[in-house]
Amino acid sequence: MDSGFVDCHCHISAQEFEEDLEDVIQRTKEAGVKTLVAVTEGVGEFERVLQLQERYPDLVAPCFGVHPLQVDGGLEQRSVKPQIGLDFTPWCAPSQQDKDDQLDVFIKQLSIAQELQLPVNVHSRSAAKVTISTMRKQGISRALLHNFAGKPSVALEGVKAGYLFSFPPAVCRNQQRDKLIQQIPLEHICLETDSPALGLEKHVRNEPRNITLCCQHIADLKGVSPETVKVVTAENAYRLFPKVSRR
Template identity: 30%
Template sequence: MSQHLIDVHAHIYPSSFPNTPIEEILLRAKAANVQSIITVSETLEDAKSILGLKNETWSDSLREMIEPCAGLHPVQPVGAMSLVSTEQANSILEFIQEKSAEIVGIGEVGLDYTPHVLKNAIDSNPNLNLSIEELKNIQQQVLARHIALSLQLDLPLNVHSRSAGHYALDCLRDYGARKVVMHAFDGQLKYARKGIEMGFFFSIPPSIIRSPQKQKLAAEIPLTKLLLETDSPALGPQKGIDNEPNSVIISATEISRIKQIPIEEVESCVLLCFH
């Protein structure tokens, strides 16, 4: 039987699963020996929703599975896909300080330089008259503020870095980030190696079974720096189908296959890494 597993990056709150009760998701995760779900936010509203789950009338064991984080994703759902603003950052950082005793980390934060995301942000906000480089700079400023608060509160960062792997790593290094999980890293192996040298962890989603890039990443990164995630409801084993934390065992199984070690060794290591 599988040991207790930890999903270090998932979006478990009602707006992410509008057609599925969160309690059912947690019950399926518990049945799959998932012990804890590090539950990250994308917006301030998400963060409030996550903390609200701790007051649900479920069993204590289900409520305890939710490990809340709060942070501002670099892409914000404002009209057409938009990008994070300094005003939004002010609100979430105040919330994190206020609720620091109730959260286990700061996330999901980071950088997103996906070309169509940057273009959409410019097209949907023509009055701002910002260049792509200026949009990138705003993201970096917001990430820097999250890093500073993580150091002040001694909380780990859960970092998004789509199409911006080495830029995010440079920003984390330049601002002195210490406790870092790089979530679903899509950068080149040479940049992942730099993250390893800085002591950062890398979490692997179930989409690894259909992603040669993630397979190479899992092969490259030492087991002592690997964690398991699902990014539920995204990055599941099947594209376009909602993913849940119970699929975290798929990540462990694939890492076991790639590294040719017993799955129990993978599970034991990730528990030690997280704690």
Template identity: 60%
Template sequence: MAREFIDCHCHLSANEFTQDIDDVLLRAKKTGVKALVAVTEGASEFEKVIQLSKTYPGFVFPCFGIHPLQGSGKDLHSVKVQDLEPFLPLFQKHRDNIVAVGEIGLDFTPWNVHSRSAAKVTIATMKELGISQALLHNFAGKPSVAMEGVQAGFSFSFPPAVSKTEQRAKLIRQIPLEHICLETDSPALGLDNHVRNEPGNITISCEYIAKVKGISPGVVMEVTTQNALRLFPRLKI
């Protein structure tokens, strides 16, 4: 079986990849990664991911979003609708190129840990809005809350770092494989906090999910790839 992974959430426009992005993506390809969804944290990255998608057509797919927390230190603040308005023309300009909208969400903690304090509200809000196609990345909510998302048709993705916490194992056991995707969230959330994470490490997520569920990594790879293709219709591999 050919190795075909899809990294559904990575930050290729991050400064950590500026010097060697070509090598990083080559390693990912050698690992078996067939497509990467490159998300943004701010509008300043929009053009950068578009350029990456042009440099690596059919491999890097742009995803525009505004992180719910902006700034750092004393300047850290929650994003408001008016913060997005100046950049709406960019969404319009590239609407035919982006595969999804993200990174977006709710963040109720002071330390930018997504959905750890907002999972229930996030899922409830999306259901109220009638959203049926959504990926909750690096999900860390309760299994009972996750099942509400499963019932709504949402998907969940997990980076390599989840293999370090038993709490995530309980969550992964309960979520049906048909609602799971793979991600690295690179350059963050690798096995070692002090080592840059890369898309090529998608195999770590795959193997951990397989171990937790008691199935083969090949099955996890195949099902999660099909899940991603269904979730992101514009992905072509």
């Protein structure tokens, strides 16, 4: 059976896809994508993702969480108060209190995942070391660190803990990430698009079909065939997300 691609982190419920969703889905399938792990940024998206799963049951797999940055009232983004993960960039978490708020929510979401025996799909930005150490302290054994950009030494701590790392098409234009990808074993790598963001070109809408680009780039860096990357990363994804059926 053709393993197909698994897009482990995709915002298919985003407004950017509403007008031509059918065409996007058609192109996704034609590119050989078998599963879209549909992530959320806020509670308001949960229902939309469930509707998409009902509409495309053989493709869409819901993945619910709350992003560490939330729009609070106006247009300004602030650290979440009550997507799973941490974002410690200075303009998003200017104070220690902001970081503490995010950490509290992160730990609560990790606890829910533990209670429900579910894996976590984690946003980590400028917080790689804290993210991985927190997950290890909380006893998390199944985790995906999406669009990971931390140091190779920190990534290898995650590898030791059994965590997986995914990379979007944007890595093709970021040579700084090449060394990191080369050091992470293929058995710990998954593919993602993070569409509609993080495509090959900045400010151009990314789509799930572009998963082929990061597959080719990782294959080139690893010195293996794109088919090998497709098969191994899909196996990694299904191992991480056992509730997703292999269609």
